[in-house]
Amino acid sequence: MDVLKPNQLTQEGDLVQLVSPTNKVYLFRLISGEQLHTHRGVVNFDDLIQIPWGSQVFSHQGSPFYIIQPSLSDILRETKRSTQILYPKDIGFILITMGIGPGSLVLEAGTGSGALTTALAWAVGPQGHIYSYEVRAEMQNLARKNLDKLGLLDRVTLKLRDIAEGFDEEGIDALFLDLPDPYEYMPQVRRALKSGGAFGSILPTTNQVSRLLNAFHPNGFGFIDVCEIMLRYYKANPDRLRPADRMVAHTGYLIFARSILPAHDASQ
Numbered sequence: 001m002d003v004l005k006p007n008q009l010t011q012e013g014d015l016v017q018l019v020s021p022t023n024k025v026y027l028f029r030l031i032s033g034e035q036l037h038t039h040r041g042v043v044n045f046d047d048l049i050q051i052p053w054g055s056q057v058f059s060h061q062g063s064p065f066y067i068i069q070p071s072l073s074d075i076l077r078e079t080k081r082s083t084q085i086l087y088p089k090d091i092g093f094i095l096i097t098m099g100i101g102p103g104s105l106v107l108e109a110g111t112g113s114g115a116l117t118t119a120l121a122w123a124v125g126p127q128g129h130i131y132s133y134e135v136r137a138e139m140q141n142l143a144r145k146n147l148d149k150l151g152l153l154d155r156v157t158l159k160l161r162d163i164a165e166g167f168d169e170e171g172i173d174a175l176f177l178d179l180p181d182p183y184e185y186m187p188q189v190r191r192a193l194k195s196g197g198a199f200g201s202i203l204p205t206t207n208q209v210s211r212l213l214n215a216f217h218p219n220g221f222g223f224i225d226v227c228e229i230m231l232r233y234y235k236a237n238p239d240r241l242r243p244a245d246r247m248v249a250h251t252g253y254l255i256f257a258r259s260i261l262p263a264h265d266a267s268q
């Protein structure tokens with residue numbers, strides 16, 4: 001099943017979102033015969049199949065909703081979570097910086113609620129693959145459910161393991177760590193990544209970033225970048241255009257590096 005189809009009309013099996021007048025979002029797959037029960041009334045899925053995306057539809061009580069094809073960002077926002085998840089603003093930059101695209105082989109830890117896993121699986125397409133490690137079974141189960149609901153589970157191998165024990169894979173294109181102590185695992189990361197492969201991590205404090213920076217050189221990493229992404233929304237009123245009053249001011253620092261070979265290895 002395709003996750004995002006470029007059809008003009010909604011099809012049975014599509015992932016859709018219904019948006020209420022108060023911007024409450026309902027994300028689900030269109031299955032003929034099923035219904036959505038909301039406090040604004042019942043919506044029959046049969047009424048939502050084979051209609052143009054962007055249409056206004058009505059519950060049995062006459063409440064209006066718009067039917068919108070969910071973007072990856074919409075999908076991530078609706079991820080069921082019991083950990084801190086990565087934000088779309090960070091994920092977008094991670095994908096392009098680490099060169100993750102169709103056909104990539106990507107490794108990540110920890111899986112957590114699977115928000116990044118979802119984005120990675122979406123980005124690598126059916127030809128790529130994600131290996132995702134997690135130490136807590138309950139987190140892995142939640143991520144599995146989230147991925148299954150989106151039809152992305154076949155692009156992901158979920159592994160239940162403390163990454164201190166190392167990874168099974170080698171020759172990986174890109175490896176991302178979203179856990180508190182990535183600096184403890186750089187030898188394992190180095191072994192899994194292909195030479196020249198991309199490493200990335202996100203950390204909430206500068207103290208952790210410093211520890212990671214110190215671990216790069218001894219473990220064969222170079223081309224290091226540290227940054228943070230600040231995203232400020234505006235109130236979209238053309239006559240009073242100004243920033244929103246609140247913003248998510250800090251999610252984490254992003255750290256990127258490349259696996260490099262010492263001179264004597266490179267000449268072999």
Ligand SMILES: C[S@@+](CC[C@H](N)C(=O)[O-])C[C@H]1O[C@@H](n2cnc3c(N)ncnc32)[C@H](O)[C@@H]1O
Nearest residue numbers: 085086110112113114115116134135162163178
């Ligand atoms: C912040 S969450 C990851 C969130 C995830 N990136 C997302 O977007 O949903 C961190 C996860 O790392 C896991 N973790 C921490 N240390 C680990 C280790 N040594 N090996 C494997 N998983 C670990 C935790 O159990 C937790 O679920």
